[in-house]
Amino acid sequence: MFTKPSIYYILGTPNAGERDPLKLLEEALKGGISHFQLREKGMNALTGQSLKEFALKCQALCRKYGVPFIINDDVELAHELNADGVHVGQEDAKASDVRARVGDRMMLGVSVHSVEEAAEAIQNGADYLGMGPIYGTKSKSDAKAPSGVSKIIQVRERFPEAPVIGIGGITADNAEAVWEAGAAGIAVISAITEAGNVQEEVQKMVASYKGAIL
Numbered sequence: 514m515f516t517k518p519s520i521y522y523i524l525g526t527p528n529a530g531e532r533d534p535l536k537l538l539e540e541a542l543k544g545g546i547s548h549f550q551l552r553e554k555g556m557n558a559l560t561g562q563s564l565k566e567f568a569l570k571c572q573a574l575c576r577k578y579g580v581p582f583i584i585n586d587d588v589e590l591a592h593e594l595n596a597d598g599v600h601v602g603q604e605d606a607k608a609s610d611v612r613a614r615v616g617d618r619m620m621l622g623v624s625v626h627s628v629e630e631a632a633e634a635i636q637n638g639a640d641y642l643g644m645g646p647i648y649g650t651k652s653k654s655d656a657k658a659p660s661g662v663s664k665i666i667q668v669r670e671r672f673p674e675a676p677v678i679g680i681g682g683i684t685a686d687n688a689e690a691v692w693e694a695g696a697a698g699i700a701v702i703s704a705i706t707e708a709g710n711v712q713e714e715v716q717k718m719v720a721s722y723k724g725a726i727l
């Protein structure tokens with residue numbers, strides 16, 4: 514499910530700005546991302562039928578490259594599209610309710626900020642944990658203060674079997690510390706979305722794992 518180094522691209526149409534989100538996704542897929550999450554939030558976010566149509570196009574692209582298609586927050590859309598996974602935060606639906614709704618087939622990710630939240634998420638059936646923000650981020654308006662990799666280290670010590678995905682301000686240049694903390698993957702929005710060469714940026718992120726002291 515999360516072979517190291519997992520590069521977990523997250524995108525919503527608001528993040529893409531003037532760029533074509535589907536072109537960004539295809540370039541990232543060609544570059545070798547291992548997971549994609551559609552996170553449609555913020556200014557002018559798509560809703561209803563237009564969101565569903567866009568989600569279907571993203572899902573088709575992911576399927577073409579054999580990469581899991583994960584939907585953020587919207588459990589009903591994930592269920593309707595038979596997505597490969599759904600990701601929820603602490604304020605979203607409770608992980609146990611989501612698991613009950615989507616069944617065991619679908620990957621369930623939960624955002625956690627502490628060992629206690631990690632314990633609860635795992636107890637409730639989480640397949641992986643999203644942890645951050647590691648560094649400063651401009652892509653989440655209500656992000657907590659960056660905490661570096663210390664919390665990832667704590668959770669890894671306590672739950673060595675649980676895949677942890679680091680998130681928040683991660684680039685190819687600062688990813689090494691996240692690998693060294695034991696993360697199974699890095700989740701990225703802007704470093705890939707705003708890259709001059711998207712494919713190359715993804716490849717540099719994969720390469721950053723080899724440089725890490727594990």
Ligand SMILES: Cc1ncsc1CCOP(=O)(O)O
Nearest residue numbers: 650652653681682701702703
């Ligand atoms: C969704 C989310 N959760 C914590 S930080 C963040 C945004 C990550 O975006 P970026 O990779 O551009 O910092």
Ligand SMILES: C=C1C=NC(C)=NC1=N
Nearest residue numbers: 600624643644678680700
């Ligand atoms: C907030 C998040 C944390 N981690 C992941 C993987 N996705 C998210 N949307």
Ligand SMILES: [Mg+2]
Nearest residue numbers: 586601602605
């Ligand atoms: Mg959420």
